[in-house]
Amino acid sequence: NAGVTQTPKFQVLKTGQSMTLQCAQDMNHNSMYWYRQDPGMGLRLIYYSASEGTTDKGEVPNGYNVSRLNKREFSLRLESAAPSQTSVYFCASKAFRIGLLVPATDTQYFGPGTRLTVL
Amino acid sequence: QQPVQSPQAVILREGEDAVINCSSSKALYSVHWYRQKHGEAPVFLMILLKGGEQKGHEKISASFNEKKQQSSLYLTASQLSYSGTYFCGTADANHNNDMRFGAGTRLTVKP
Numbered sequence: 001n002a003g004v005t006q007t008p009k010f011q012v013l014k015t016g017q018s019m020t021l022q023c024a025q026d027m028n029h030n031s032m033y034w035y036r037q038d039p040g041m042g043l044r045l046i047y048y049s050a051s052e053g054t055t056d057k058g059e060v061p062n063g064y065n066v067s068r069l070n071k072r073e074f075s076l077r078l079e080s081a082a083p084s085q086t087s088v089y090f091c092a093s094k095a096f097r098i099g100l101l102v103p104a105t106d107t108q109y110f111g112p113g114t115r116l117t118v119l
Numbered sequence: 120q121q122p123v124q125s126p127q128a129v130i131l132r133e134g135e136d137a138v139i140n141c142s143s144s145k146a147l148y149s150v151h152w153y154r155q156k157h158g159e160a161p162v163f164l165m166i167l168l169k170g171g172e173q174k175g176h177e178k179i180s181a182s183f184n185e186k187k188q189q190s191s192l193y194l195t196a197s198q199l200s201y202s203g204t205y206f207c208g209t210a211d212a213n214h215n216n217d218m219r220f221g222a223g224t225r226l227t228v229k230p
Contacts, residue, residue, distance in 0.1 A: 033218075035220075040222060041222060042121065042124075042206060042220045042221055042222035042223045043161070043206065043208075043220040044121070044220075045217065045218070045219060045220075048217060050217075056217070058217065059121070059219065090160060090161070107151060107163045107166055108151070108163070108208070108218060109163070110160035110161050110162075111160060112159075112160050113159075113160055
């Protein structure tokens with residue numbers, strides 16, 4: 001199993017350009033997440049998809065869109081990149097929790113990250 | 120809302136102990152602890168659920184006080200390999216699948 005994979009690993013954009021970050025998982029997880037990590041800020045949730053067909057905003061959704069293409073794939077799109085979006089982006093996945101029923105491994109597995117620089 | 124972690128940074132000598140705290144303003148259902156090495160993805164350490172349980176992994180353990188909405192991570196007899204940034208992630212009862220992370224605690228273990 002590859003776990004959670006992300007592409008690309010590095011990207012440099014000019015202000016105003018658009019791009020899509022790809023994420024895929026092979027663990028049959030229902031829930032997938034996009035985080036950004038800035039120095040001293042920890043991980044901030046951008047968007048998540050609790051299950052296939054649903055997406056929800058997190059803490060910092062402005063400037064981003066997401067698509068849950070199928071159960072395996074969850075992409076993050078920057079329509080018009082800005083320097084403030086320079087960050088490391090992590091995708092994560094986990095099993096879906098229903099009410100108080102917690103799967104034995106109710107934990108998030110992270111991809112290796114995408115380092116994005118917007119000039 | 121993001122949980123609050125303290126301290127922001129800790130420097131230890133090998134063999135010393137450390138405690139990292141995580142608190143939330145919301146009622147928590149679960150607390151997750153992760154460690155991240157520089158340039159790598161966060162790696163799961165342990166999860167604690169409502170009930171005030173305490174868990175351990177080798178010389179790293181954690182507790183969860185749901186009444187105080189706090190969790191603490193205990194690192195005993197630290198090793199060089201413990202160096203990294205530790206994050207707590209919290210999920211509240213109303214947002215089961217939406218986890219928020221603290222800003223992290225940078226732990227440095229020196230020989």
